[in-house]
Amino acid sequence: MATDTRSLAAPTRPSAPAGRTRTKSLRRQRRLASTAMLVFLVVSSLVMAAPFLWMALSSIRDPTELARVPMPLIPEDLRWENYTEALTRAPFGVYARNSFILATAAALLNVAFGSACGYALAKLRFRLAPAVFGWMVACIMIPFYATVIPVFLMVRHMPLFGGNSILGAGGTGWIDTWWALIVPGAISPFMVFLFRQFYVSTPSELIEAARLDGVSEFGIYTRIVTPLIKPGLLTVALLSFEAGWNNFLWPLLVTTSENLRVIQVGISSFRQEAATDWHLLMAGTTLAAVPMIVLFLVFQRYFVQGFAASGIK
Amino acid sequence: MSAAVSPGPTTPDAERVAAPDAPVRRRSVRTAERRWGLILAAPATLHTLLWIGVPIIVAIVLSFTAYDIIHAPEFAGLENYATIFTDGLFWRSVLHNAIIAGVGIPISMFLALVFAVMLNRAIPGQGIFRVMVFLPHITATVAVAMIWLWIYNPSENGLMNVVLGVVGIGPLPFLTNPDLALASVILVTIWQGIGLKMLIYLAALQGVDGQLYEAADLDGANFVQKFFHVTVPMLRPATFFILITALIANFQTFDLIYILTEGGPANSTSVVTYRIYQTAFQEFRVGLANAQSVILLLILIVLAFLSRKIVGGTDGD
Numbered sequence: 001m002a003t004d005t006r007s008l009a010a011p012t013r014p015s016a017p018a019g020r021t022r023t024k025s026l027r028r029q030r031r032l033a034s035t036a037m038l039v040f041l042v043v044s045s046l047v048m049a050a051p052f053l054w055m056a057l058s059s060i061r062d063p064t065e066l067a068r069v070p071m072p073l074i075p076e077d078l079r080w081e082n083y084t085e086a087l088t089r090a091p092f093g094v095y096a097r098n099s100f101i102l103a104t105a106a107a108l109l110n111v112a113f114g115s116a117c118g119y120a121l122a123k124l125r126f127r128l129a130p131a132v133f134g135w136m137v138a139c140i141m142i143p144f145y146a147t148v149i150p151v152f153l154m155v156r157h158m159p160l161f162g163g164n165s166i167l168g169a170g171g172t173g174w175i176d177t178w179w180a181l182i183v184p185g186a187i188s189p190f191m192v193f194l195f196r197q198f199y200v201s202t203p204s205e206l207i208e209a210a211r212l213d214g215v216s217e218f219g220i221y222t223r224i225v226t227p228l229i230k231p232g233l234l235t236v237a238l239l240s241f242e243a244g245w246n247n248f249l250w251p252l253l254v255t256t257s258e259n260l261r262v263i264q265v266g267i268s269s270f271r272q273e274a275a276t277d278w279h280l281l282m283a284g285t286t287l288a289a290v291p292m293i294v295l296f297l298v299f300q301r302y303f304v305q306g307f308a309a310s311g312i313k
Numbered sequence: 314m315s316a317a318v319s320p321g322p323t324t325p326d327a328e329r330v331a332a333p334d335a336p337v338r339r340r341s342v343r344t345a346e347r348r349w350g351l352i353l354a355a356p357a358t359l360h361t362l363l364w365i366g367v368p369i370i371v372a373i374v375l376s377f378t379a380y381d382i383i384h385a386p387e388f389a390g391l392e393n394y395a396t397i398f399t400d401g402l403f404w405r406s407v408l409h410n411a412i413i414a415g416v417g418i419p420i421s422m423f424l425a426l427v428f429a430v431m432l433n434r435a436i437p438g439q440g441i442f443r444v445m446v447f448l449p450h451i452t453a454t455v456a457v458a459m460i461w462l463w464i465y466n467p468s469e470n471g472l473m474n475v476v477l478g479v480v481g482i483g484p485l486p487f488l489t490n491p492d493l494a495l496a497s498v499i500l501v502t503i504w505q506g507i508g509l510k511m512l513i514y515l516a517a518l519q520g521v522d523g524q525l526y527e528a529a530d531l532d533g534a535n536f537v538q539k540f541f542h543v544t545v546p547m548l549r550p551a552t553f554f555i556l557i558t559a560l561i562a563n564f565q566t567f568d569l570i571y572i573l574t575e576g577g578p579a580n581s582t583s584v585v586t587y588r589i590y591q592t593a594f595q596e597f598r599v600g601l602a603n604a605q606s607v608i609l610l611l612i613l614i615v616l617a618f619l620s621r622k623i624v625g626g627t628d629g630d
Binding site: 033034037038040041042044045046048049050051052054055058066067068069070071073113114116117119120121124125126127128129132135136139141142143144145146147148149150151153154183184185186187189192211216217218221242245246248249253264267268271278281282285288289292293296297300303304307308 | 342343345346347348349350351353354356357358360361362364365366367368369371372375428431432436437438441442444445446447448449450451452453454455456457459460461463464466469470472475478504507509512513515516536561564565567568571572585586589590593594599602603606607609610613614617
């Protein structure tokens with residue numbers, strides 16, 4: 001098309017000025033396209049974010065507004081008391097503390113044991129290495145939902161806990177304890193896999209040199225190689241923390257008392273409590289959602305590195 | 314996703330060590346390496362054997378029993394599998410998973426690709442746009458479901474009804490009408506699923522050779538032509554990867570259904586995981602629930618196997 005125009009417009013003249021017009025129109029076309037794209041992006045990303053904006057707006061809305069038809073889209077006055085009221089109706093502070101403990105434990109345990117196993121698989125030659133690696137990859141494929149019932153039964157029949165006999169009968173085992181919340185999901189095979197990938201990219205020559213210098217194998221792992229993958233440590237810690245904070249089904253199944261309830265289960269139970277008080281429900285939901293959003297904004301780069309590798313939540 | 318990658322390091326050139334006592338020393342180094350390999354790998358390996366390996370065996374064993382948690386399990390042969398075979402609700406739940414996947418995944422993949430291609434260029438506000446699209450993925454599904462529960466509120470003040478009211482439709486009972494509920498669920502899965510897919514596409518776009526676009530420019534290709542003849546083919550491995558992981562994730566949908574619909578109305582949004590949950594923890598038919606879990610596992614193994622077959626070696630890591 002463009003070539004045609006040029007040959008028609010300037011059949012006799014040398015191509016220089018015509019070329020200039022062409023680039024100018026191309027540039028204008030491009031500017032138009034990128035403006036259109038920007039408008040599209042603004043609109044569509046606002047649509048993507050609308051549910052969160054709606055949550056935030058609803059959380060500071062006066063309850064009488066919620067019943068009015070038509071409801072003003074922007075709250076007429078900001079009612080921050082919704083948050084204090086939500087906090088008195090349900091112990092969100094306790095829920096948040098529990099989630100924080102659970103998420104932190106998950107992060108620490110995954111970093112400690114996941115990195116140990118990942119390092120061994122990436123850098124050390126031992127007889128069972130191929131079998132262990134194969135097992136971990138297979139484990140990644142196995143969804144928690146397929147094993148949740150047996151894991152629940154194992155926790156409930158944990159011998160010598162919660163009034164259980166040595167055979168695991170008679171009591172409630174680990175049900176409604178921190179053990180149940182933390183231990184079964186403490187080490188994720190995916191994190192082992194991720195660590196292995198991080199360690200594979202570190203230079204093996206360093207290990208050989210350290211060995212010649214007489215550094216112990218454990219010292220090489222902790223003091224020589226692991227410092228090289230600090231961003232990887234942070235990625236695993238953040239992903240584990242996120243998974244712990246957002247976990248729902250498992251805490252729902254194994255805790256009954258309120259002082260062990262985590263925040264996601266807390267919102268779900270608050271829903272029964274607050275019924276149709278949507279201003280309070282949205283305040284509670286905001287309290288549950290905001291910490292992860294903030295953490296993500298601060299550590300975006302590290303999250304992205306992990307998510308891009310995983311394709312799973 | 315990459316069982317093809319073999320574990321273990323590349324062989325270090327131990328040959329370079331040429332001291333007289335080298336062989337002895339090398340052997341002791343090898344012993345230490347072997348020992349520490351086992352020691353470091355042991356905690357994670359034993360933990361996963363205990364909390365993933367044992368449960369799978371337990372699930373398979375219990376799937377052949379009748380068990381109600383209170384009384385000891387009794388051997389029941391293939392009875393549970395026979396029950397599943399004729400259990401309409403279970404297969405309906407499988408079908409719902411398939412519908413959610415079949416409708417939701419292609420749409421969210423397409424939108425994710427559009428976002429990724431646009432946000433791969435240097436444009437003002439690039440970072441903010443990425444975050445806005447990605448936020449639904451980072452937020453807990455329980456919180457997400459609560460938000461949408463309020464958006465789908467059947468009154469005139471539910472956001473969705475406010476929006477539809479502008480064009481004169483509604484108010485509609487999105488989650489309590491059996492004809493609307495599944496579609497409403499699918500819309501949430503699309504919205505929540507775009508972010509991660511976009512991220513993977515963005516990562517893949519970084520790897521596309523810029524010279525291909527320059528060559529296409531020289532050939533006079535326009536934006537749309539470049540998209541379909543350069544971008545799409547170059548992103549094929551990423552597309553397969555996203556498709557498979559999304560399929561597997563789809564069969565693990567639970568929190569959303571638990572909060573939004575509890576499988577209702579009239580079981581119109583029941584999914585496999587929710588059905589298993591009900592069978593085990595509401596009906597206390599634990600043997601049957603384990604048989605359902607085994608079926609779920611088989612479905613996922615088939616999906617994983619198919620993905621390996623389709624993707625083959627092209628995906629690499």
